[in-house]
Amino acid sequence: MASNPLTKANFLAPVQDLLVRVEQKMHAQADQHHPDLHAALEHLLSSGGKRLRPALALLMGNLFLGDEERLITLAAAIEMLHTATLVHDDLIDGALLRRGIATLNSRWSPAATVLTGDFIFARAAKLAAETRSVEVMLLFAETLSTIVNGEITQLFSSRGLASRQDYERRIYAKTASVFDVATRAAGLLSHVDEMTLQKIGAYGYNTGMAFQIIDDILDFTGEQATIGKPVASDLRQGLITLPALYYLEKYPQDAGMRRILAGESLDEEAFTRLIASIRESGAIQDAYYEARRYVDTSVEQMDGFPDRVERQSLVDLAYYIVNRQF
Template sequence: MSTLAIATAQEVFDLLRDDLTAIERELERDAVSSVTAITEIAEYLRAGGGKRIRPSLLLLAARSLGYTGHGMIRLGAVVELVHTATLVHDDIIDGADTRRGRPSANTTWGNEKCVLAGDWLYMQAFRIALEERNFKVLDLLIGLTQQMVEGELLQIQTLGRAVNEAEYYELIYRKTACLFSTSMQLGATLAQGTPEQEEALANYGRSVGLAFQIVDDVLDLTATEEVLGKPVASDLREGKTTLPVIHALEHGTASERESILWVLEDGGFRRTPREQIQEILHRNGSVDYAMVAADRHAEQARESLVDLEDSEFKRALLWVLDFVVARDK
């Protein structure tokens, strides 16, 4: 990442520093249960960090519309709890050993305890959101959770087979972009924005979420294990067809397509080495194709903010787009 990008990232962090610190304190309080195992798992997950992108988006949406109340701290913690719960369940479903460079929670506590801890985190998120006494907030969170669960089920149904672009975008919307979109919409709801403002910010969240997941999928195939904090090409090994792979399947030779399909069917690189897959993607320009798509969604997000009043918070939202498409992990 360039020196300018790092400087800009620091400016955004400084802009939200007090709010993010308050959200971290809220998350620390929210991780406590009367059952020791749940507290241990929840605290382990919280301490694992993460970029806190979703709470940051909620804060920027709310503040860009002039909101200053405590509700954005509360709901910032809520969207992070929902995100964390999905990661716990994802790791169990995927049989993942690592998460962000550390052992995944299920490797330490086992699947049984972790699936229940994930359920607890979901319910804890709703309990905290209930303090807002706002039915629209609850409605948004219920719709969000249902879409994310449906996305996970759709993903399971497609494992081991090629999907087309329409199916891929449906999956990544439900699994990733809907949480970005809802985070923005929650911020707008707190600020009592107009329907037009709410729609614009939700559209921004959707587009930036799609770009984020496409870049994530590219990095899974191109970055190193040290950068990723998990094995390279985990998605392909788990039978997931991401955008670069879809492009290679559509534009590669018959033998290249067969090589990719073997990996999807085998759930590993027994018949086709990982390096060969990377070469196929490179030859067909598949990674570049995916990054162009990510840039296109980032541009759509930028266009969503055209009518938003200029402020340091709007400028931060515009910077987020550059961070999403240029990040290396």
């Protein structure tokens, strides 16, 4: 545990002004387009979110003295890409709330929701192109393929699959790939050498893996009111995340888990009992240690990085990710 209290405001301070400009750039993306599209984008952006991905890009880019305008454009592109995938995800999952705010699909038709997601993809691609870096564009498009391929794999093949390899692939595709592109693209815009670029990407990758593990932990430990969905919603759908994997290592014959792996669903009582067993088994703590190992690896990458305020922010951001409660 880091010794000082970590607040977002602290480590975001060096890029706070830039984040405001990222926000403005995102809001401007539906200007001169259909009014309903404009309203949808406003709604989506108003639901906030932590804006960690843009912050990562800005902090890393500033640390290596990248051009501010291009970094702002990149940060907006990354967050728009993330937003577009959430719009289609929520539609597919039939989710009604995200971050406590009504999802687009809960208020709009599927047709309008699909198209709004497409539009946000288009604007993300436009912003990525506006960085005027072919390498950034390539990375960006490859990341979009990775995310979508991950979602398709999850849809078709991941239910009831208790595989560490599948889990790691899944959280890479879903989350770490975006953290990776956020930092690596910022590095590309800052013209660092190849070895530094690898370290920058490794920081993003490891931080992203930790972030998703913590998300998966909070799915087990959070209260429904806080996380905005039923407790252990993944496990309910047969998706095995890290806490459940550690639990299975300890109790491979657990009846409830065996039934979930066989594709059966549990009644509410049996499910509640299973969640309690997982919580009491130490599996959550094991998963937390795993997230910590990822973050330690992230922080190690920064040995030799310039000694500027952004470096400390990136360290703090990484520890914030594993210490957050929501």
